[in-house]
Amino acid sequence: MSEPAPPSAPRPPGTFRIGSLAGADVLVSSSWFIVAALIAFIVAPRIEAAQPGLGTWKYVAGLAFAVILYLSVLLHEASHAYMARHYGFAISSITLHFLGGVTAVASEAKKARQEFFIAVVGPLTSILVGVAAVGLWFVTPDGLLRVAVEGLAGANLLVGVLNLVPGLPLDGGRVLKAAVWGLTGDRNRGAIAAGWTGRVVAAVVLFYPTIQSEVFGFSTSIVDYFLAMIIALFLWSGATAAILSARVRRKIPNLDPLALARRTLAVPGELPLSEAVRRAQEAEAGGIVTISTDGAVVGIVNEAALLATPAERRPWVTTATVARDLGPGLRLPFDISGEELIQAMNRTPASEYLLVESDGSIFGVLATTDIDRAFRQATA
Structure with missing residues (x-):
């Protein structure tokens, strides 16, 4: 093929x-x-x-x-x-x-x-x-x-x-x-x-x-x-x-994405951003994804966009506002690694990816910044 x-x-x-x-x-x-x-x-x-x-x-x-x-x-x-x-x-x-x-x-x-x-x-x-x-x-x-x-x-x-x-x-x-x-x-x-x-x-x-x-x-x-x-x-x-x-x-x-994956919290897209951040901190989650009314994952929160949103505005902004639609290239199998991982990231450049298990359940969020840091350490 x-x-x-x-x-x-x-x-x-x-x-x-x-x-x-x-x-x-x-x-x-x-x-x-x-x-x-x-x-x-x-x-x-x-x-x-x-x-x-x-x-x-x-x-x-x-x-x-x-x-x-x-x-x-x-x-x-x-x-x-x-x-x-x-x-x-x-x-x-x-x-x-x-x-x-x-x-x-x-x-x-x-x-x-x-x-x-x-x-x-x-x-x-x-x-x-x-x-x-x-x-x-x-x-x-x-x-x-x-x-x-x-x-x-x-x-x-x-x-x-x-x-x-x-x-x-x-x-x-x-x-x-x-x-x-x-x-x-x-x-x-x-x-x-x-x-x-x-x-x-x-x-x-x-x-x-x-x-x-x-x-x-x-x-x-x-x-x-x-x-x-x-x-x-x-x-x-x-x-x-x-x-x-x-x-x-x-x-x-x-590079081991399993070790680098962040614990992830799933929230409704219409949830206020401040509440989503509060829940993530409470759950010690480093990643946030948005879900539809039927529970399907539809977006992944962009960390840079979240940090750029002032704290005083977060109660008035929905979580979906700072989330990127989860297209096929942003869903990666949880067991991907090595060159295959790098090639997948090159095909669809993004700041965050969702690692999913074989049954489609969420394993975690993989942040590009974490991969870059690990890569620099591995090649130093």
Whole structure:
């Protein structure tokens, strides 16, 4: 069964929508125009050699090649998206940016096998596009079209192979993560291992121009060092984020909502707020829910709204006034814990949740402030 589609969110600044794939918006970052101009500048001499006399039109042709190249990047990302959809995961967006693209999946893979196939399908798609372009090269006549096919073949084969390098945040890092996860049964150990290899890859990329110059005798320019620094920074930050996230997630299971749940008092929604507070204090309850005339729980009192109501006004305000309607996302099973609890809270952000037992009876109120405090203590 597929996950529900994530709620629509405002587009990140500096992006614009060009369409949709796999039920998700396809976005283009403004940084894409920088790389498109760079590609146009780099391939212009090759275009001039293939079709002399174009003048400034060679840059227009280079820009067209950049568009074609990024369409193949979009195909790479679409393969990730459709594989994730195959396993029932919703896709938030597909974004094309300076260094390629990224597919935002609403939730993480639940099994190592899912992680492996969602990750590996992207590089394999790029390699297949590259191989197909190589085949076309032999039957394409000389000229601009052959230059485009040639560039498409080389770029896709390079993207496919490099993305299989086993280090996060590359797809190959996710493949390594899945392998370690499958062997050890520990997702976080896989992420940490792939994160460290990602850091090694970042270091190699940073020093690659120097290695080219000093070891192999190739000439390098300041542009080579600049690009190496940008890519290395991207890889290092992604790998580091993966390591830190995995270390934090190892401690998430220590969050026990049963121990954090507050004793809860149920009152009619029309009861004066002052009386509800008095009864809660008398019962030593830390949470208040409102019930209908037939006894069904319909709302949960927001602590911040309650505290913001002056004591002198509380006798004239009903409890329902400071209560939030209890929708499905605010009812959580009492035995929820760990990552499942965090994911449920992320899906429906709120300040309070109602923990219910299997028979539907109230177990207690779980306050976000209590969870945050416990989380800080667990990860300190």
